[in-house]
Amino acid sequence: MSSSGLRTSLRTRRWFSSLPPIEWLSLRLQEALIGALRQGPIPQHVAFVMDGNRRFARQSHIETTEGHNLGFEALAKILEICYKAGVKVVTIYAFSIENFKRSKYEVDALMDIAKIKLSQLSQHGDLLDRYGAKIRILGHRSLVNQEVLDAIDRATELTKHNNKAILNVCFPYTSRDEITSAIQSIVALAAPPRTHRQHLETLAEEKPEVSDAIHETSSQSRSESPASNTTSASTVVSGSPHTPSAPLREHIDFAGVHHRDILDLEDISEQTVTEHLFTADNPPLDLLIRTSGVERLSDFMLWQAHQDTDIEFVDCMWPEFDVWHFLPILLGWGLKRKRFLREVKLEEERKYNRNGNWMKGWETEEYIHSKKVT
Incomplete structure (x- = not known):
């Protein structure tokens, strides 16, 4: 699709979804789906590589900073879905150490966005406070300027008493740096x-x-x-x-x-x-999602992404990633986990039955042998 066609499609979709009846129906359907999801297993730790903000901005012919702003709006909606569904820990790849290689203009703009958005996230009565989530910044603090450090400290201080959920913001971060630490x-x-x-x-x-x-x-x-x-x-x-x-x-x-x-x-x-990583006190990583269609981890959560982690690569840019992309992934994860737990239970039952039959046979033979001896 051409860039003009993409912009038209996005405008049409946003206009249609903002109509009051459609918005009301969408919210009711979301609530019903989330309620259904909560009846089954829910991933306790979900991580996101929020990729595609710059490409989305280029395709939409808007400023790069505006692409990052739209990415933050998408994040706020996804966080709300996570915490409503019962996810305890969300980890986001906000800024890679490698991103310092970008232009000074973009790096400075990202730092300014970080200051503003951290403040918005942590304000009393806003998203994190509603769901009892605390902010934790994981990364190399010495690489960011004092103004950003002050914003980080304020955000962590304002949310430190929240104890129901966690938002890990990897900023600035690479997995190699974490493992080295x-x-x-x-x-x-x-x-x-x-x-x-x-x-x-x-x-x-x-x-x-x-x-x-x-x-x-x-x-x-x-x-x-x-x-x-x-x-x-x-x-x-x-x-x-x-x-x-x-x-x-x-x-x-x-x-x-x-x-x-x-x-x-x-x-x-x-x-x-594992006990010395930044995520040492978090549950194991259950689900890792990367947008933009790129199929690599880009130095993110390399140690935590173990054999039990589901990794999903989604072919859409992060600002486009919404509840209708995310809920099917959560549903698929829950179905796979149910199937896995059922297989484990059946295997345990088979082992029990085999051991039980063997023990019964052994007891019978032992009893017969004892009778012969007497």
Whole structure:
């Protein structure tokens, strides 16, 4: 379709949907569908790659910033559907670290939009407050200017008491940066391997001068290392009275959580990395949706998109993505999850029946054998 035809089609659709009778019928139908969806399984964590704002603006011959504004309007409608349906966590890819490579004009415009929209979202009585959702900003704070940081802090402060749902705004973010931050947090917590530490402690018990050397080395390393969020307590020889048996390290992670547990390198696992991601306290990612027809994740939620995550690529631009695109996806997810749960239940029943029959046979044979012996 040509750009002029696209604009005409969009205008016609918006005009038609804004007619009072059509709008009333549409709302009633939405409520009925959402009510039906709530009777079955609902994804607890949904993520969106909101792609296509710029292309939509070019196709519609409007300013790029206007395309982003229309994208925000689409987001507000989708968030309302999510929270009405019972989704607990929504994660949106608002701004990639790679987007700083765009023109300064567009980057500045996006930052201005972010300030305005964060303020609108977090205002008392608005969307997030109605549904008890708090804003969390996931990303590299040091890359944005102070005005945007102030807007971020205000938004998180105003919604921090909401506890029914979460809106994760990835801004500025890439999954590689998130995983790197997680690894840095883990390294800050990691102790020498258990066998190596036990060897040092054994030597320290046998030779007091080794203990002194350990203390001296620890003091030197603390004095020489630059200041950071990670601090080390004095190394303590195992068995000392009223002291821990291993050096303690305090770490403040991205979410501001204090950790004082020491971590052995042998204990690091996939779960360890998961627990240090920005989304550590969120439910697993159930559904990831990307608009614009592009079929890639673009460095978004790479770790979280596991084997149980449904990924949907939708062939429309984000400003065009509406409830009639979204509800069928939710319905399809619910049907697949019901089918999966039914298969799991049948498999469990088959296992139970097999085990039950085997046990009955074993009991009969055991009984017959005992009778023969007597």
